[in-house]
Amino acid sequence: MHKVYTKIDSIAGNVITVAAEGIKNEDLAVLSTRDGESLASVIKLDGSHVSLQVFAGGRGVSTGDNVRFLGHPMEVSFSDNLLGRIFNGSGQPRDNGPELTENMIPIGGPSVNPAKRILATKMIRTGIPMIDVFNTLVESQKLPIFSVSGEPYNDLLARIAMQAEVDLIILGGMGLKYDDYLSFKETLEEGGAMSRTIFFVHTASDPTVECMLVPDISLAVAERFALEGKRVLVLLTDMTNFADSLKEIAITMDQVPSNRGYPGDLYSSLASRYEKAVDFEGAGSVTILAVTTMPGDDVTHPVPDNTGYITEGQYYLKNGRIEPFGSLSRLKQLVNKDSRDDHRALMDGMIKLYAAYKESLEKKSMGFQMSDWDRKLIDYGTMFERDLMDLSVNIPLEKALDKGWEILSACFTPEETGLRTELIMSHWPEKLDRS
Amino acid sequence: MAMSKGRVVGINGNMVSVEVDGDVTLNEVAYILLGETRVKSEVIRIRGDIVSMQAFEMTGGIGVGDAVEFTGEMLSVELGPGLLGQVYDGLQNPLPELAEKCGFFLERGVYIQALPRTKWDFTPSVKKGDVVRPAAMIGEVPEGIFNHKIMVPFSLRSGSYTVEKIVKKGKYFNDDEIAVLTDSDGNSHSLTMNFTWPVKKAIDLYEERLKPVDPMITKVRLIDTFLPVAKGGTYCIPGPFGAGKTVLQQITSRHAEVDIVIIAACGERAGEVVETLKEFPELIDPRTGKTLMERTIIICNTSSMPVAAREASVYTGVTLAEYYRQMGLDVLLLADSTSRWAQAMREMSGRLEEIPGEESFPAYLESVIANFYERAGLVRLYDGSVGSVTIGGTVSPAGGNFEEPVTQATLKVVGAFHGLSRERSDARKYPAIDPLDSWSKYQGVIDLKMTDYARKILFRGDEVSQMMKVVGEEGTSLEDYIIYLKAEMLDAVYLQQNSFDPVDGAVGVDRQKYVFTKIFVILGSEYSVETKEAARHLFNQIRQKLVDWNGCEWKGKQFAMMEKDLEELLQKRLVSIDSEVEKYIER
Numbered sequence A: 001m002h003k004v005y006t007k008i009d010s011i012a013g014n015v016i017t018v019a020a021e022g023i024k025n026e027d028l029a030v031l032s033t034r035d036g037e038s039l040a041s042v043i044k045l046d047g048s049h050v051s052l053q054v055f056a057g058g059r060g061v062s063t064g065d066n067v068r069f070l071g072h073p074m075e076v077s078f079s080d081n082l083l084g085r086i087f088n089g090s091g092q093p094r095d096n097g098p099e100l101t102e103n104m105i106p107i108g109g110p111s112v113n114p115a116k117r118i119l120a121t122k123m124i125r126t127g128i129p130m131i132d133v134f135n136t137l138v139e140s141q142k143l144p145i146f147s148v149s150g151e152p153y154n155d156l157l158a159r160i161a162m163q164a165e166v167d168l169i170i171l172g173g174m175g176l177k178y179d180d181y182l183s184f185k186e187t188l189e190e191g192g193a194m195s196r197t198i199f200f201v202h203t204a205s206d207p208t209v210e211c212m213l214v215p216d217i218s219l220a221v222a223e224r225f226a227l228e229g230k231r232v233l234v235l236l237t238d239m240t241n242f243a244d245s246l247k248e249i250a251i252t253m254d255q256v257p258s259n260r261g262y263p264g265d266l267y268s269s270l271a272s273r274y275e276k277a278v279d280f281e282g283a284g285s286v287t288i289l290a291v292t293t294m295p296g297d298d299v300t301h302p303v304p305d306n307t308g309y310i311t312e313g314q315y316y317l318k319n320g321r322i323e324p325f326g327s328l329s330r331l332k333q334l335v336n337k338d339s340r341d342d343h344r345a346l347m348d349g350m351i352k353l354y355a356a357y358k359e360s361l362e363k364k365s366m367g368f369q370m371s372d373w374d375r376k377l378i379d380y381g382t383m384f385e386r387d388l389m390d391l392s393v394n395i396p397l398e399k400a401l402d403k404g405w406e407i408l409s410a411c412f413t414p415e416e417t418g419l420r421t422e423l424i425m426s427h428w429p430e431k432l433d434r435s
Numbered sequence B: 001m002a003m004s005k006g007r008v009v010g011i012n013g014n015m016v017s018v019e020v021d022g023d024v025t026l027n028e029v030a031y032i033l034l035g036e037t038r039v040k041s042e043v044i045r046i047r048g049d050i051v052s053m054q055a056f057e058m059t060g061g062i063g064v065g066d067a068v069e070f071t072g073e074m075l076s077v078e079l080g081p082g083l084l085g086q087v088y089d090g091l092q093n094p095l096p097e098l099a100e101k102c103g104f105f106l107e108r109g110v111y112i113q114a115l116p117r118t119k120w121d122f123t124p125s126v127k128k129g130d131v132v133r134p135a136a137m138i139g140e141v142p143e144g145i146f147n148h149k150i151m152v153p154f155s156l157r158s159g160s161y162t163v164e165k166i167v168k169k170g171k172y173f174n175d176d177e178i179a180v181l182t183d184s185d186g187n188s189h190s191l192t193m194n195f196t197w198p199v200k201k202a203i204d205l206y207e208e209r210l211k212p213v214d215p216m217i218t219k220v221r222l223i224d225t226f227l228p229v230a231k232g233g234t235y236c237i238p239g240p241f242g243a244g245k246t247v248l249q250q251i252t253s254r255h256a257e258v259d260i261v262i263i264a265a266c267g268e269r270a271g272e273v274v275e276t277l278k279e280f281p282e283l284i285d286p287r288t289g290k291t292l293m294e295r296t297i298i299i300c301n302t303s304s305m306p307v308a309a310r311e312a313s314v315y316t317g318v319t320l321a322e323y324y325r326q327m328g329l330d331v332l333l334l335a336d337s338t339s340r341w342a343q344a345m346r347e348m349s350g351r352l353e354e355i356p357g358e359e360s361f362p363a364y365l366e367s368v369i370a371n372f373y374e375r376a377g378l379v380r381l382y383d384g385s386v387g388s389v390t391i392g393g394t395v396s397p398a399g400g401n402f403e404e405p406v407t408q409a410t411l412k413v414v415g416a417f418h419g420l421s422r423e424r425s426d427a428r429k430y431p432a433i434d435p436l437d438s439w440s441k442y443q444g445v446i447d448l449k450m451t452d453y454a455r456k457i458l459f460r461g462d463e464v465s466q467m468m469k470v471v472g473e474e475g476t477s478l479e480d481y482i483i484y485l486k487a488e489m490l491d492a493v494y495l496q497q498n499s500f501d502p503v504d505g506a507v508g509v510d511r512q513k514y515v516f517t518k519i520f521v522i523l524g525s526e527y528s529v530e531t532k533e534a535a536r537h538l539f540n541q542i543r544q545k546l547v548d549w550n551g552c553e554w555k556g557k558q559f560a561m562m563e564k565d566l567e568e569l570l571q572k573r574l575v576s577i578d579s580e581v582e583k584y585i586e587r
């Protein structure tokens, strides 16, 4: 059955072509080269020409190397033995533990029937006001951190992971710097979370194809744990590297690029991964928190742009802060109606004023005379940035809301806030003239 | 005719090449056989004896040599009673039934009858010997809130048919024979309540198309007052991600004053459909007293579902809309997002190695988009009644830049443009429709002269605000500053609307007229203020009162009280009213 083919017809980039019969699309094969063995998967069939992408890359592959088809698609072992372990993108151990071969499950499986999904309802508290108050994170959400390179995005990711009340953390690293990988490990170990964590890590020096497999393998495992009732948090960093690996393969396959070299199906490829975030009725959930670095701080770059259209909001990390503009949690309205009666109104009202502050700031920088109103706004903006936006602030939601009122009342008269009188009556900190 | 057969010779993504033995038709449906599993596909190119098909499902596990069976039929939907309240995938598979059968995940190759086998209470409206033609009514059944007309199948060749047999009033399954017709050649045709229609073909069995005039009320102030959509018209909502396209369509699907709403969730998030799915069966439609689900059909092909079926889903949606229009109903089709549909075309075009146009979209993109929106329209049917299909599509332009092929092609054909702006959504000014850039060719609920007056103030206010960025507040005259404040106020209390507020979320026409008139007067009034500071203070007060007023139940006690309060404030400071404005309010 597992016939060995000894003649490779062509090698281009990470893609090889062999003449073979009876091969199925997406099947897995083992390629033996002088450097050892690598997995490869079928990505195209044309008559008897079978194209495969080689996980370890095409470098060093010779036309005389052996290809043995396994007769099944890519799989990963699934069991509790995965916990605390570290693997690479094709599921091979990168720690010193044993290789796992029991209970193999396919990766990149079918999507959940929308009719079986349930509405997200549980807030994930992070202690970060810019998240909890303004863009609440919700269990089963898919949400990336849009970051300029050099920002502490991985620290933020690790901090949220540690603070979130979840059963299991799966870290999918793509093109991860080795140092970052180590500091993730350290943070999780210090927090005592290592035993409920699984790593699938592709580092910057590993082969490209393995980078491409990381989301699928991480999410396949996450999905199974969720079906068993676990609340799983999947961290994917950095999805821009993932997209770049898709681009590389597409170019090797002579696909017509659509935008800055990225393939036309970039949207669908990203979506099929992100859409794995789900809350299963009667079982657990998968929450995806990802990092998307923005080349050149450009949100309109194809990767952040397509991502924004797929995910349920994004946290925009800039100058060490989560920016109120550009940041969004689309699921917040599902949870902030029951948190506190002033949550929604305060959230919108404070941002509207912050937008006005930015305008005044611009006026100021142009050297214009500051009106009374401008001065009030500038005070407001300064306090807002210091007491709520700064990432070192770590307070629960309720405290943060109170803080918001405090700032408003320190800077404005009630009617200047644009908030409804009713709400002001019940939350304005000073004694109001209620006549 | 025996159906053709073939064998797979190549696979590239979801494109499968097949060597075929016999005749094939373009856009015919074929199945790839994988043991028990049958993978549905559509023929999209024929070259000699090699046909290219797009598979509607994943192609993993398919191999060269696998058998293919052609059906001779175009991709079609099933029409008949029982469509309302359904949740379908892009190929009209009912998703709840699929879930019952397969559980959490969508399994490949499982297809389920679109219409449940149910008994319907049929009342005939023709008798033996009557002469009918396709689309003529032969009876009706009650379907929820409507009388569902049972019609002569649209697919019968045009001409007259004589009723040979018609069943008596009674309960019948939808696939029972209810009538037999004879054509002019003496052939007889057996009819059931169901029949099929190919989705890519417009249903055009009507007397004539009419010009859309009556507004389709959405209860969104900014739309109904300033950027109206007509019943039978078309409109588009382009906008960058997160600007509020989906929320706008969601609230429209709830509040729109039409008979039926069809939601085509095309390549977007599954979670958003779930919101509708869970909420609609609980929400009561004030117009009918029944749940919203009873007037809704959801076509759901979300982003992680196979791409080719995504392309089919908008056609499935519009075909169902046209079907109900044939019954003299007003139907609204909301497609979110048409860009995903265009991308599906692009993916396929790329695999076919067609010469790419701008941004790699196929050269025929524009005509395909135009043809789709052309399927909207107000029509007078053969029996004299009138029905409409209104289409509203969102567009998701790359980088939020409207200068891209899909937005531009859409703008050429639609009757209204609701462009969302990142600036407004960042500032939480919802709905984030840019009031200055957007346009509509339709007539709204308020006198155009009045809205033009308000629009002028918006433009002037914007100019002043731009100018102030250059010369500062100090370089701006008090007069200009007041115009700026008026524009800001109009924006804050009328254009912006809190979709999640139980009262403000949906504002009926009466209230819009009433409140707009009030604001119109304020816009045209001069108030006694000496300084900019004082002006700002006054308009802050007015704004506060109007914001509170917006939150009061229409015509409730609170509403009247607040209004009195506001009037007092205004009267105290009023100097004069613009004569032009006075002219309108007297009328």
Ligand SMILES: Nc1ncnc2c1ncn2[C@@H]1O[C@H](COP(=O)(O)OP(=O)(O)OP(=O)(O)O)[C@@H](O)[C@H]1O
Pocket (backbone or CB within 6 Å): A308, A309, A310, A328, A329, A330, A331, A332, A333, B239, B240, B241, B242, B243, B244, B245, B246, B247, B248, B268, B396, B430, B431, B432, B497, B498, B499, B500
């Ligand atoms: N009318 C509104 N009122 C209040 N909040 C809104 C409104 N419209 C949008 N929002 C907020 O913005 C978020 C994003 O809106 P929405 O999902 O409609 O964006 P979109 O334009 O469809 O984005 P995408 O193209 O990515 O699908 C919502 O989840 C909500 O928080």
Ligand SMILES: [Mg+2]
Pocket (backbone or CB within 6 Å): B245, B246, B247, B268, B336
């Ligand atoms: Mg949307």
